[in-house]
Amino acid sequence: MRELRTLKRLPRSLDDIGGLRVARWIRESTAGQYDRYGPASQREQQDRFIERHGLRDTGLVFQVAHCGTTVWRSATGIRPSLAIRSCRSSSAH
Numbered sequence: 855m856r857e858l859r860t861l862k863r864l865p866r867s868l869d870d871i872g873g874l875r876v877a878r879w880i881r882e883s884t885a886g887q888y889d890r891y892g893p894a895s896q897r898e899q900q901d902r903f904i905e906r907h908g909l910r911d912t913g914l915v916f917q918v919a920h921c922g923t924t925v926w927r928s929a930t931g932i933r934p935s936l937a938i939r940s941c942r943s944s945s946a947h
Contacts, residue, residue, distance in 0.1 A: 872908035875911075876900075876910065876911055876912060878896075878916065880893050880915065880916070881917070893917065
């Protein structure tokens with residue numbers, strides 16, 4: 855018999871996300887984006903956000919140099935959803 859899972863509600867605001875686990879997504883696709891918002895800048899911004907909101911960094915980092923309109927078809931674009939599914943299935947046991 856299959857167990858029913860209880861769906862969790864999404865947090866109502868950023869004030870309610872403290873303690874949640876996070877994985878990082880870093881993407882750059884053009885020279886202009888790399889110059890202003892490259893991987894180092896994205897990591898710094900993510901560090902500040904994680905600290906400000908009391909999140910737990912899992913250490914998972916998905917990094918891709920791919921166009922935003924096609925990244926979902928790339929192997930890297932697919933990995934985050936697979937990691938989430940894996941995490942959910944292992945926590946259900």
